[in-house]
Amino acid sequence: MDCGLTVGDSLDRLDDTIEGFDFAEFTLAEGVDTATIDSDRLESSLEAAHADLCVHLPFKQDVVTPVPEINDAIVASLSRLLEWAGSAGAQKAVLHGTARNPHDTDLRPLFAEQLEAIGEAAADHGVELVVENVGHQKRGLPLTVLGDLARETDTAVCFDVGHAYMEDGNDGVKRFGSGYGDLVSHLHVHDARSRDDTHLPIGAGEIDYNIVSEQFAGFDGTVAVEVFTDDTWLLQNTAERITECLDTE
Template sequence: MDVGVTVGDSVERLEATVDGFAFAELSIGESSYVPADTDDSRLRAALESVGAELCVHLPFDQVVATSVPRLNVAIADYLAELLDWAGTLGARKAVLHATMRNPHDTDQRPVFADQLSAIARAGDDAGVELVVENVGHQARGLPLSVLGDIARETGTAVCFDVGHAYMEDGDDGIERFLDEYADLVSHLHVHDVRGRGDTHLPIGAGEVDYGLVAELLPDFEGTVAVEVFTDDVPLLRDSAARARSHLE
């Protein structure tokens, strides 16, 4: 099991926080780190200096699926371009939010499945594993069970965001999803949350039962990204140690 850390769109944050972690997860595209507008030499040098690999988070400003076919083609093509770029940097995984214009429109869910399959194929072509992330607590996010069913149907790996699942349906939501779909989980986002809305806290500062996560993901061999919104390196390392203590 490799433990890394999310760094948003900032190479500077990568340089400051990733030493000692196995990988950095960098947000790319649109308002984040835009490959076409950026000289990648500093990013490559930063990764080399801390001995870390790269994972990427695909843009989430736009949804994955709409009711307009031409928009869907453009979205898939744009993400394919980003995946191709990520592949040139040796990225291991690319995280994609599971979003639709209207996630409750059941007639459009097959469209999401088709989009997901196309984007995953683009990842395969680039040598980057696509992992689809649960964001059902957000207005345009697919519910946990729907995401699980579509991921299984399309053979797509899952980025299971523990805090997001808790925000959507508490520890019960975590348990139900992992009971049914744990075999699909290749990548984890770990952080803590409180039911009142505080999220991306250091592990131990909130309400998530990580013992339950460990019980339902025994011998987890995937990647784990600490997604705690701080640049305080000791806090990041403490959350990483806590995640390891539960999952290893």
């Protein structure tokens, strides 16, 4: 298991917080011109920390709409970002599992087509696409729908523990792990409270990480600490907690 850190799109935050982590998950913001990213600095910062790279594709970009021309443009836009990610040596690319209307069942076959096309683009550039559960958000697909579509399209999953809790409590974490855990290649870990406080250090919220331990013990994929603080002690503490949680030795 490799344990990394989400750093947003800030190279300063990466420099300040990445020490001791195996990789940085760097965000490609909506509409970003990849030519403006200081790739040399990114590479040197990762090399100095002996860290690898993953990327997060734009948060607000839906995967599918009812309009074919827009869907084609979505694939083209994400393919451009995936080309940059591949050239930067990224191992994985996280994609939010969203749709213009996630409850429109007619869109689900189109979502599958879009997911396959984006996944093929990622593979062409040597990057593994992982689709993330965001069912707690307005445009996020429900947990089981996302799991079914990921299985149908043979797409790896980024399972965000906090998002699952926000959507359906600890039961949601357990059900997804038991039903779709074999699809999970990448984890986002943080804590949350039912009153919508999320991305907290593990132990500061209400998530039962014993469930995560039961479902993912011995996990050999990548785990990204997604805690919204620059306090390095808190970040490292969450990394230690999740390592202990998943360690079977």
